[in-house]
Amino acid sequence: MSVGSLQAALASATNEVTVAAANINFDFTLVKYEAPKEYQPLGALLSPKRKENAEFGPSHCTARRLASLFHDVCPETPNLISAYGKRVSEISTRATKRQSTKFANSMFESYAGVDATSIWAAATSSDPAAADRGALHIHLLASMLAKMWTAPEAVSIWFELISERQRMISEQLERGDALPFSLAAAAAQRQIQRSQLAEWDASARAWLQTADSVMVKEQDQLRIILENIELSTSRDQGKASMVYLSVTQAWCRALMVMERLVSGVAQEVHDGAALVGLTAWHIYPDIHIFGPKSVKVSMQDPLVQPGGILTLGCGPSAIPSSQGVTWSLSLKHLRYYGRPVETQSAIGIHRSHLSFDELMLAMLGCVVNIWGLSRDNMDSAARIFSKLVLHLESREQSKLVDRHILHGLRLLGRAADAHIEEMNTTTPFVNLGINRPQFLPAKFRNVPTRPFFSLLEEDTFLDRLKDDESRIMFLRRIASRYLSQHPQASSCVIRYAITQTKTSWASVFPSSITTRNRATSRSSAQSHHRWNADHTLDNDKEIHHRTTQRSPAPFSFKDGYVYNHQHGTPIPMSLWFGNVHGTALYQPCDLARPAMPPAQIELEDLLWALEYDLMADIQIPEDKVSSTLSLLAVAHSGVLGRLEGLMIRLKTLSKPLTEAKWAKEVAVNFDHRPDDRGYQWISGALPKSIGVLSYFISECDLRPTDIEENVCGVSFGDSIFVPENLTRDPFEASDEQAIVRVLGNIGLPGFVMFSSVMEPMVSEVSESSWKQKD
Template sequence: MAAIGKVAASAVSATNEVNLGLATFNIDFSLVKVEAPVEYRGLRNALSRRRVENAEQGPLHRTARRLGALFESILPPIQTLAEAYGRRASDIAATGKLNRQGSSRDGPFASHVGFDGTSIYAAATSGSSAIAVHLLACLLARTWSGPEAIAIWVEIVKERKKDIEENTDPSQLQSLPARVAAQQEISRSDLAAWDASARAWLLSADEVQNFNLTQLRLIIKDSGLFVSSIGATYKSVIDVWTTAMKTLQDLILGKPQRISKGALLVGLSCWHIYPDLNIVGPLTHVRFNDELVDKGGIVTLGLQSATPGDDLGIRWSLSLSHLRYYGGPVTVTTSSGANGSRITMEELHMIALGAVFGAWGACITDPLLGARAVVVVRSLLGTKTDLELETRKPAFFLLWSAAKRLIECSSDTERQSNLCLIAFGRRRAQHFLLRPTDTLSPVFGFADPDVLWRAISPNKGISSTTIEEVENLRNFARRCGLAPGQSVIRFRLPNTPNHIFAYTTAIPVSQHQCKRDPEGNDESTGSHMCWVTDASKLNDRSLVPTSIAQILEYVDPAELVSHGGEVGIEFSWITAPESFRADPDQLSTDKGDRSLKFRHWIGKAGRSSLFRVDGRPFRSRLSDREIINIIEAHSSNFSNVADSFFEVSSRLRFSEVSIENEKDIGSEMVLSESLRSLADASSMYRQLSGATVSISIINVPMYGIGGLMWRLKKSLPAQFACIAMFETGSNDVDEKQLSSTMALSSGNSIYVANDLLQDPLKPNLYGLHGITRIVGNIGRPGVVMLAPPQAPLIRPDDPGSWRVINHINFDGSLENSFPETSLHLSFTEYEVPLSVPIGARDADVSIVETLISTHDRQSWVADLDILASLRSERMFRRLSPPRCKHEHDRPRPLMESPVTQIGRISRKDLVSVNSWEELLDPPAGLGVSSIGVVRAFDNWHARVATMSVSVQKGLRTVVLPTEPLCTVCGASKYVQMESFAQILIS
């Protein structure tokens, strides 16, 4: 027995020694691929070939394997969750919005087209633990910015390795996998690419799941929950991650859950699985009817928000040690509310409308009423069409269209989402459109009663009777919400020798304030009173008909003391009637002087005008509801208002009379510039279908980028700089740094200069049409500018190619001799950060040296700088065939191809270029005795490639139309081309 024990002890010792040796041996198990679960096959089928290769055996696969192994031992079982997530991801990937593969129309970017689900499939081919790590990537990408998420990844990887080192026994077999995983290197760049892929997936999946996600975000907005109360970053992240996965797994299995923290809600928003919710306070049941969740899987939670419009959201604070190079940990806090970090341009307009409402202050009592106020002000523009309004007044059009969308929302969910955006703009976007010191006249100045009265007064040249003037003033006073004792109307009595003034109430007063009935009882009905200064007129109802006043009284002219001239803008009433003396505090304390002072408010001082009691509490601003009521009631008076109110200048000067002082003038101009800049950017984004922007753009003052439209129309670099600004929410990229930029990759979008995606003959539409958005990315974090090298390489001449170079005379036939020519995209190792916050480790914007190369079959020919070639002085670019003016001539002139016509008028020989070898070693005597004709008919890839190579070789190049042209037109059009050309691209 003792011998047996010695043998067993020896065996154990030998095993431990082997284990120790294996643990210290660096095994790269990340190259191993496992079979992906069947639920992920739909996802794989929708991915591009390049992304599948990366997911199965490329860098992202290695990252997924290493991260999965590193965290495997602390993960809960999630098989059911992993299966459900695979089904949901496959369903999302199969939708028409995402399921697009690259094609020839995408040129060199074809292999990068399509949604980025690489990290998902990399995880699926790396085991269930890697799927869990992908879920964490989505959770962090949803909650934190790119640099913050990368810093979190670096920290938790470091802490996990430290945890393994300190808490596992190297002599134990069960510790071996964790210790081997801890030895694997996972670089910061690996983690950045991992985060970027998950971030891009969320952008695409959110678009497909927009309805459910919006509904969930509206609930999250009112939750007021903390994600985690744990202070240490590593422990907090692990707790949130594992808690969310375990809870959702139980829900999918049909087990109800009650939550008091926000971890699950964050997980639901980024994993796109939606169990039904029971919301307590007040009790509401939200049904998603998600087929992935078994019956009974219901979440119960309470809402904490007590103030409508608050955006408490789900809050999470972490201390990040790896965010900056120098200094202590940086504490960062995030809140996931109703609005995601990415919004559409139309949603940004809604935020801008909210910011304007905030600047207008208390006169906007309700966002929907504020929107109606903006819409009714549109009636001041008469019958102008929407297109004319957008062209002439783009700033106002932006606000008006946002207000109109808010009013016309098709569903309660859409309306509530827009109201959240409005509230967000009021709270958080105060400096998006205005400087901190700016103040605005509310509602374009129409909250000022004087301004609004001028707008609704009858047009010049239209006379009105005294009765009409008084009635208009009374209607205005009533709609302004004036009390009976606050104002009086002064008007001239008609047909009197001295044009005697009379005074009447603006708001009816109770008769008991004026008279009693014969029995001495108080009268309680409201009536209008009138006071005349000529007693002889008291019984003349032709001067003061009952429609003006039911009660006439005499007032001694000496009681009325005018200030400021014969018809002054102020007067005192020595012994004011009781209806005006309702507030004794407004009367003089001197018993001998019981007077009230009245100050002119609106109307014509020399005719009919409204005076208010001076010194009595008085609202100088109308509310949104009052403005709406007044404008709608007087809309018939607006036919000619546009000239005087909206045509003052080309800027957003809504009303020349709304500018009360120099400060207001500056504020109105700042608002004008800001909205105009936003409208200009919006015009460009209208061409970028499906593009979103960072909600952080509200931190960039729009008034600081004036003249944007002029720059956008003039410069392609300005367009890329503008996109970078809206992608990052910072204005740190100088367009001068982007002079050679040809594309921009960010999130799930590649923004490409059109010239890289079309035949070189097509118009070089810079302006607002110079960039196309492609769904896809290049797999790098942040905003990446793609720029060619300064001197692209061309394959050297091969002396042995003389056997295949013929340079035969051109026979006039238009053929495609370059059918195997293709365009490809690749990257060198050169990368320069363009926008890095001081001390930060990760760049928001970088520029990457990018090669667009052309291949003939599998053989590299050259690297291209297409944009530079098109701008070169060696390039003669005819934008389109000249319009034929002889199509109705009889007989009609002969129609021939441009190259045939050039051959007929030229004294030089036309030599065919039928291969790359014949272009790289061009015909002799070019431009002197011969002209080379590249035959690449109807093949835009080959035409753009041969054009670029020809120019880069220093040859004067002309790209010709492929359509036939009448010989009469051609005779005059192609003489100049012929004298210039060394190479013709046919």
């Protein structure tokens, strides 16, 4: 039935036809009520502009219309509404205290502060005489949808809910059912526009971002609970195509369960509706999970009365890749043309947003994965990164490594240190990166990627050791691990200090040798043996040697083999480990005896060399790992590292960072200006900073050269990003173009760029015009 037909049916079904006809066109949504007392602290913190919008503007109209349209759909929940008011007031107060006061008197004063517009609009749209507080229930639904679905999906769901609700009311009128006038009038009015629904959803989405950042500890605890469970929000998966039924049932179940929980009545659930509710509404009852292993989690939320325990009637999921709470729907209005889109969303153990430090923990996991290291080696890998950064920053080494790669490694080293110190807290983020290796490109300029930049390869590792003594120490270390039990271990020898005319030799294992001593003429002891070509050491290390005798070394080298002449007949010895043209360990060639086991450099060997300062200069090649670290360094030093409270989209990890449009411009700059590189590329250029920012915080991947020069800031979610100079007194402005984050938004959905006028109108200066200030 069309709106016009519905209006006609409404008029004929009403006794007072004249009054009804007049009221159909009357905007009853402008009615305003006093907000409940629990919500008053929230209202006091809103900027005047947001408050006006919530009480008299578009947000108030949307709240009133939706509340009237869905009248009597939800159960009465007075205790939940009261508890929610206390929680949102608490969150807004804490968020406001964290926000700097320096923006209070800036040009963004009207837009700064928490965006609780949808909450205040709902609070002032709810009739205090009605127990159901319908508009606040509408906001609670908006929070559930914003928590589970993307903005386009949530708007599509809203549009379908409204259309189906209007159809149901039309059928009731046709049957002659008695309906409240406000319900019929709400259905008879014109369709709520998508733009209005998008703004309603954007406000709820911004609030969730702020609330999640304030209640981060409780949200993280809840994610741990969701780690090993799998529940569906829709009880009947066959109803996924019936969006209205699936959503309203989940909405009502969540309201009923949470109402009883905050009232102190224990509840057991077998679906995910209540879990969606408590994550979106930030109310945390104690949770018990019963299964093969029972788990009890005490959340200690004062808003939940004693006895309000949520029991999940399921044990840990048998599915290794648990998805937490899922919700499947078939959305008819997601696209303007085409068949319904089957969609599924989930809330599980991972946040939808990460801090930059958490992003670097995920990067640590990506690197470990791409290098083929197991999770068991995670601790050793983290320690190596930490020591490697210290080594690269020492002495002249820092001059030999590209400064962006060095800064990227420094950021990775900081993440490694955090993982070592707080492993329980950081492991989920590292695992997040391990499961998303696509953050690194599949290939980079056909340069192979090897673990720890080839430092675990035999030739590279030995070349990077600072001197022959370090190499001898390492060869003895690796021999003790692989050869100590071999019957011919004592016959092995190390060849080193090689020139065209001189070669020195060293024993691998201690043996009994004859020495001279001041007290006695001869003695026998277990020690290492050296045959030095010139009877001197080639370095000033403190090595304890005792000269035994002057005699030729009982070894020779020819055609890649060492020959041992100690027992008369030369015994050939082949290379076991090392470089034939450098320092190497040789083993006897005896086909009658078992072959010596092959050796490889392990993580502990590299860590050992770094800890004991045995490494010389290390070259870091430009491969897929170092190139991604360089880009992260540019983004961090130019933009992200300067923004307090910045949250990065989790989806940033779903594709290679090198494919971002801003990253490609950086790569071109790297090729043409290798000395200045990324720091010069991003400094002093606001469009470039916005290009980087848009990629990490939103779905937008903007080419910086496509951003107009007069763009002066962006608004997204619960944040406004602008040059710091725009928040200062003009007399205090500096030449720096540093971007700052202001808690708030300009009230529009999506990623919004705002700009200044290219040619502002300025009054002309006239000689006959005098202006005087007293």
